[in-house]
Amino acid sequence: MKKRCLLTILLGGCVVMNSLAQITLSGRVINAETGKPVSGASVRLEQTTMGCATNSKGEFLLKDVKEGKYVLRASCLNYTAVTQKVAGSKTNMLIKLPSSYINLDQVVITGTGTHHKLKETPVPIEVISATDIKKAGVTDFQSAMTMLQPSLSFSSNAMGSYLMMNGLSNKYVLILINGKKLTGDTSNNIDLSRIDMNNIKRIEVLKGAGSALYGSDAIAGVINIITDNPKNLLTVTSDTRFEEYGQFTQGVSADVTTKKFGSYTSYRHQQAHGWQQNSLDEDGEPTAKSNTSAFNANIVNQKFTFDPTTKLSLYTEAGYYNRLTDRPVAGYDYNLAYDSYNLGVGAKYLLGNSSYLNFDVANDNYETDYKYLVESGNYEPGDKNMIKRQHYYNVNLKGVFKHSDYFKSVLGLEYVNEALNRPDASVDKNVYTGAFYAQEEINLLKDLQAIVGIRYIHHETAGNNFAPKASLMYKLSHFNFRASYSGGFRAPGLDELYYYMLKSTTLTAGSSDLKAEKSNYGSLNAEYVSNCFTASVTAYINSIDDMINGESLLLSAMSDEERQAIINEATAAFGKQATDKMKTYKQYRNLDRALVKGVDANLSAYLGYGFTLGGGYSFAYARGKDQEGNWANIERSIRHTASVIGNWVHTWNNYQLNLNLNGRMQSKRFQQSSGVDESAPGFGLWNLNTRHTFDCGKSFIVEPGFGVNNIFDYKDDRPYGVNYATLTPGRTVYVSLLLKFKQ
Structure with missing residues (x-):
């Protein structure tokens, strides 16, 4: 009996102590x-x-x-x-x-790999928030970056959108989603349709080399898309949009969050009819072909989070995407089908004093297929033929350690394995990259911060390389002054290493002896910050060495021995009938270098009475030097771009009206072919968007929208086959409806 009483007292005491500890x-x-x-x-x-x-x-x-x-x-x-x-x-x-009319207190991570307020980050970062995107009335990533980020530009063709950033092509731009690389491309065009805009919290843009933290491809810059994890118990959202030319977008999300568990589910469907810029080709003949194909696409994403303790958080996520073009049989033999899926798991453990450990494992997969419309070779209508399959695996262990108010260290290990299977190019290969990176943040004085870092990279074929970085920031009252240097690194792509492909009369061959491309980037930044006005100017220079490009040689210009060796090898791979038509041999080599000099300027001002005005200007003098020592404008580069954003918001009781006018202007886009100037002309686009928010009770929001895109009806309607300035069909009208329930 005494033992039972003692046990009861002990258990009761534990319960009391436990309740007191909460x-x-x-x-x-x-x-x-x-x-x-x-x-x-x-x-x-x-x-x-x-x-x-x-x-x-x-x-x-x-x-x-x-x-x-x-x-x-x-x-x-x-x-x-x-x-x-x-x-x-x-x-x-x-x-x-307190109200902040210009949001500079939001936390960013891309520039340093650690959390900083936007106005206090030692590395200049430009941010596009979810609110900016919603006000501008855009539903896809390309439109958002076109209208809101002047240093980025796009040129589109049947194989996708070709991204340029500060004068350099998309293979030098690293696109991340929550710090993880978005892979999968068609003709070096990353498939931007895979980005689900319904769940974006913000987009962080780091210009210049970011390889010290992010590794390969970050020579022109890094775009990091941060998704949102709502904190409400239940959030259900539906976002619908209709626009002319059959453009339709439907997004649905359902998020559940408890004390320890979170589930975030989203689905997005997008489709559009195709349109022609011109029904005639350059010879004046009718054509059914178009650079803007009809399509439909679907994205599904699911993420689970679990916080077993106040220090440990875990997550697992997966996503699936597909897109199919719908091209006319009169102009094409096949449609293009794209499929991808991604998986990821990770954990974060808080060590206290702003220190933590991160561990992430990510896998991304992308496949391109031809789906035949007519009989072609061994394929019947409806058959699919896999053209390209890519796999990307990444394991990253990162630790952030705050030693004191003066020192914070970042240490990390990363392993990457990339695989490519392309039968028509005789490629079924994979390569690995291992890396160690370290960074130190130092608060030298109250208003003086410095960052130094370095990444050591070992690439399976390109060997050992180093990418350093150093940044300095000095605060003086409302002014921030920054100076940065960073080294860029790009490992040779699997296509550049291993392609062996015969198309028409050209044989393209990779080279396993390629060196990594490297860059040196330096910038100076001055920024003025206040609650109602901010302005910044950045001057930069980016020098890239050992650029990989294809060197084309006519077989007729080679020696008999060289020519015969190439023909014999190609005949063994493709057969004599195919090689009889071969005239040109193209091989990837470290041939070129480039030099980009530029200035970026941005401002944002709150004018009072709900009015804000913002905009940016980008100047990029981008020149490339070939193997013969000739300098020329980099293909697809643009010298001048600018954006203007005006917004007015006003609230009457439970109703809020938001009016947004945004415009983009750019000069001609340089392009030449066989010495002929085929540059696209400059143009300007202006959009007007309205959103009407009705607060219907405690938990329900209804938000209809209406807008006009391309107000002044600009259209590049030159004949099919030219380098189009933009693929807009002209002025279009859209309507949208957002429904949101949260509890």
């Missing part, structure tokens, strides 16, 4: 100026995984928190974040968020 934090978040509740604000305890979002009344509740001392942080878009020290349970807390 605290509860609750209260409201309000607008500091108006006193109105701030809905959807993020309230979290720093250095833990615990957090929540405020409801429609601005209320928050954090319960079952382990007793201790914490820093509670409340933040929301268009407000300045507020922190408050807490120890023990607190109820009826009142947190006042």
Whole structure:
């Protein structure tokens, strides 16, 4: 009996001690100026995984928190974040968020690999928020970057959109989603349709070489797409848009978040009718071909998170994408089909004092197929023929260690394996890359910060390489001054290493002896920051050496011995009938170098009464030097681009009106073929967008939209086959409807 009583007392004591070890934090978040509740604000305890979002009344509740001392942080878009020290349970807390008309308090990570407020990051970063995208009325990644980021440009053809950034082509631009590389391309065009715009929190743009942190391909810059993980118990969203020429987009998402578990599900469907810029070709003959094909595409993404403790968070995610063109039989033998899937798992462990460990494993897969419309060779209508299959595997272990207020270290190990299977190019290969990277952030003085870092890379064929970086930032009142140097690195692509392909009269061959391309990037930045106005100017220079390009030689110009050796090898691979027509031999070599000099300028101003004005200008003098020592404009580069964004927002009780006018202007896009100038002309596009937000009760929002794209009806309607300036069909009208429920 005594033993039972003692056991009961001990168990009761444990229960009491456990309850005493738990605290509860609750209260409201309000607008500091108006006193109105701030809905959807993020309230979290720093250095833990615990957090929540405020409801429609601005209320928050954090319960079952382990007793201790914490820093509670409340933040929301268009407000300045507020922190408050807490120890023990607190109820009826009142947190006042000051309005911020220019959002510079949002946290960014791409420039340094660590978390910094935008206005305090030592490496200049440009950010496009979800609000910016929504106000501009765009639903796809290409349109968002075209209208909101002047340093990026696109030229499109039947094989996809060709991205340029500060004068350099898309193979030098690294695109990330939550820090993980987006792979899979067609003719070196990354398939941008894979990016689901419905769940984007922000897009961070790092210009210049970022290889010290991100490895290969980050020579022109890094675009990191950060997705959102809502903090509400339940969030369901439907976003629908109709536009002329059969353009239709439907997005649906359902997110569930509890104390320890989160599920984030999204689906997006997009389709459009094709259109022609001109029904005649350059010879004046009718053509059924078009650079803008009809298509339909689907994206499904699923992510699960689990926070077993306040220090450890786990996630697993997967995604599937498909797209199929719908081209006229009169002009084409086949449609293009694209399929991809990706998988990922990871963990983050908080060590305290802003230190943590990250471990991520990612796999991305992409396949391109021909789906035949007519009988062709051994294929019947409806048959599929796999043209290209790519696999990408990445394992990354990163640690961030804050030693004191003066020093923070980043250390990491990365392993990458890339595989390519392309039967028509006789390729079924894979290569690996191993890397170690280190970075040190140093607060030299109160207003002086420095960053130094280096990455060691071992590539299976290109050997050992180093990519260094160094940045310095000095704050003086409202001014920030930055100076940066970084080294870029690009490993040879599997196509450049191993292609062996005969098309028409040209034999293309890779070379396993290729060296990695390297760059040296330097920039100077000056920025003025205040609550109502910000302006920045960046001058930069980017020098790239050992650029890989194809050297084409006529067989007739070779010696008899060289020519016969090439013909014999090609005959063994493709047969004598195919090689009889062969005239040109093209081999990838480290031939060229490039030099890009430029200036980027950006400004944003709050004018009062709900009016904001912003914009940017980019100048890029991009020149390339070939093996003969001749300098010329880099193909597809643009000298001058600019964007202008004007916005007005006003609220009447439960209704809010947002008017947005955005424009893009650019000079001609350089392009030559066989010495003939085929440059695309300059142009300007202006869009007008309206959104009408109705707050229908505590948890439901209805947001219809209406807009006009290409107000002045610009269309490049020159004959088919030219280098088009833009593929817009002219002025179009759209309507949209967003429905959002959150609890």
